[in-house]
Amino acid sequence: MAVVKLENVSKRYPGSQELAVDAINLDIADGEFLVLLGPSGCGKSTALRMIAGLESITRGTLYIDGQVMNNIPAKDRDIAMVFQSYALYPHMNVANNLAFGLRRRKVPKDKIVRRVENVAGMLGLIPFLGRKPHALSGGQRQRVALGRAIVRDPKVFLFDEPLSNLDAALRVSTRNELVNQHQRLGATMIYVTHDQVEAMTMGQRICIINNGKLVQVGVPLQVYREPADTFVAKFLGNPPMNLFEVRLEASADGVAARFGHHALPLSAMDATKLSAYMNRTVIFGIRPEDLSEIRPQDRHQHPNGITARVAAVEALGAETVLITEIEAVDEVVRARLDRDSTARLGDEICIEVDVNRVHLFDPESSRAIACR
Numbered sequence: 001m002a003v004v005k006l007e008n009v010s011k012r013y014p015g016s017q018e019l020a021v022d023a024i025n026l027d028i029a030d031g032e033f034l035v036l037l038g039p040s041g042c043g044k045s046t047a048l049r050m051i052a053g054l055e056s057i058t059r060g061t062l063y064i065d066g067q068v069m070n071n072i073p074a075k076d077r078d079i080a081m082v083f084q085s086y087a088l089y090p091h092m093n094v095a096n097n098l099a100f101g102l103r104r105r106k107v108p109k110d111k112i113v114r115r116v117e118n119v120a121g122m123l124g125l126i127p128f129l130g131r132k133p134h135a136l137s138g139g140q141r142q143r144v145a146l147g148r149a150i151v152r153d154p155k156v157f158l159f160d161e162p163l164s165n166l167d168a169a170l171r172v173s174t175r176n177e178l179v180n181q182h183q184r185l186g187a188t189m190i191y192v193t194h195d196q197v198e199a200m201t202m203g204q205r206i207c208i209i210n211n212g213k214l215v216q217v218g219v220p221l222q223v224y225r226e227p228a229d230t231f232v233a234k235f236l237g238n239p240p241m242n243l244f245e246v247r248l249e250a251s252a253d254g255v256a257a258r259f260g261h262h263a264l265p266l267s268a269m270d271a272t273k274l275s276a277y278m279n280r281t282v283i284f285g286i287r288p289e290d291l292s293e294i295r296p297q298d299r300h301q302h303p304n305g306i307t308a309r310v311a312a313v314e315a316l317g318a319e320t321v322l323i324t325e326i327e328a329v330d331e332v333v334r335a336r337l338d339r340d341s342t343a344r345l346g347d348e349i350c351i352e353v354d355v356n357r358v359h360l361f362d363p364e365s366s367r368a369i370a371c372r
Ligand SMILES: Nc1ncnc2c1ncn2[C@@H]1O[C@H](COP(=O)(O)OP(=O)(O)O)[C@@H](O)[C@H]1O
Pocket: 013, 014, 016, 020, 038, 039, 040, 041, 042, 043, 044, 045, 046, 047
């Protein structure tokens, strides 16, 4: 059992004016895999280190299973942490690296041998037990670091960007392995990353942090589909959501988004909920996959088609991303099209917006406007 609860947890480093972590409230369920996601410097490691007991908590309360942990030393928290820099002991072989923590805890010898063998078997490390870290690949070292955490059978696992040093293929396989290990162990795991793909694929829930503050927490697809603000909208998804300013106007069937000579009817939106924004500028958001290309001969069937000039073509094989310029839109607009697109640099094409997938954000607060 390990429920982790952060209540208004803040961190101010000595000598710093700003809060590195700013009043975070978060409940992590027993056995959950939670990802802390955010850009470099947003306070992820600081938050994790406060949970581990490696960093003091300036304000707020940390609970594990209902017990206040603020002043409990790291070694008594029953938490294991895996870092990006594997932090293995270079002079010890794999078996001794795995056994080290147990020996220090005075676990009986036969029990150590059994646990080390068990975990080495689980992670495919049996053939390497006699090797020292320098004779292992990055992926193998990462598995030893993970094994060293698993062998301790802690209440909570903390991971701080553990896959960042691995090459792309190994990152994917280690990612899957970690998810499998989580299922097998059923332990509470908190995983820090700046990589939105890792967050989307690994997390049961994602907690997005910006400037030390928690912006949004939810299951991956919910956060992807309903970003709470423009930061989340841009941070999740590659290419990111297109965001640009439009003016909201009354139209025959409700509300329209005006930019240049286009007036895009937002029929999926509840006009009454938008009354405070009428005749004002708002931020319009549309994901690249919610744009499609209309063939010239079909144009007359799509009165809301938008003319766009192709500024770059990224043919990725499975799909083609067009970077386009649209009249009266001051940002480039990316459209994710199927691989058969024949659009070329400089072409004028016609783009259709899936108006059921439009997001609107308040221009001052950048928070999503509830409009459905
Ligand atoms: N030991 C420290 N002393 C002072 N400031 C620190 C220390 N560690 C981190 N910071 C600052 O706290 C902020 C958050 O850092 P960190 O938690 O490492 O971010 P992340 O892990 O998201 O990249 C950054 O502005 C960083 O410079």
